[in-house]
Amino acid sequence: MYAVVDIAGKQVKIQEDAQVKVPFLGKDEGDKVTFDRVLLISDDKETKVGKPVLEGASVEATVVRNGRDKKVIVFKKIPRKNYDKKNGHRQRFSEIKIEKIAL
Numbered sequence: 076m077y078a079v080v081d082i083a084g085k086q087v088k089i090q091e092d093a094q095v096k097v098p099f100l101g102k103d104e105g106d107k108v109t110f111d112r113v114l115l116i117s118d119d120k121e122t123k124v125g126k127p128v129l130e131g132a133s134v135e136a137t138v139v140r141n142g143r144d145k146k147v148i149v150f151k152k153i154p155r156k157n158y159d160k161k162n163g164h165r166q167r168f169s170e171i172k173i174e175k176i177a178l
Contacts, residue, residue: 076119078176080134081112089173094139099167102138108171110134116178123178132178136171143167 077090083098102108113132116123123129143165152159 076176077117078113078132078134079115080110081114081128082110086114089134089176091173091176094170094172096168096170098169099141100138100169100171102141102169104138104140106138107174108136108138110136113176116176129178132176134176135174137174139170139172141167141169 077088079086079088081087083100085098087095087097089095100108111128111133113129113134114125114127116129116132123132125132144167146163146165149162149164150159151162
């Protein structure tokens with residue numbers, strides 16, 4: 076059984092007992108989180124698709140850890156103008172463990 080959930084504006088495919096890296100949720104480690112914007116639920120027999128979300132469907136998860144991804148380097152340069160600018164960015168994320176997918 077799997078589901079597609081809208082988490083912080085991103086669509087994430089999840090399964091029960093899986094750990095998924097999602098955009099930062101602002102919750103502490105060990106906190107319970109419930110997502111109610113479930114777009115699709117599928118098991119072996121049938122698939123239910125929401126328009127745009129499924130009514131009454133929810134996903135329960137626990138925040139395992141919060142962290143920061145690898146650094147992305149942004150480098151701007153204008154040739155022959157003696158201009159260059161280097162900047163780095165590390166995006167924050169939350170890693171969650173899916174406990175239950177309920178319909």
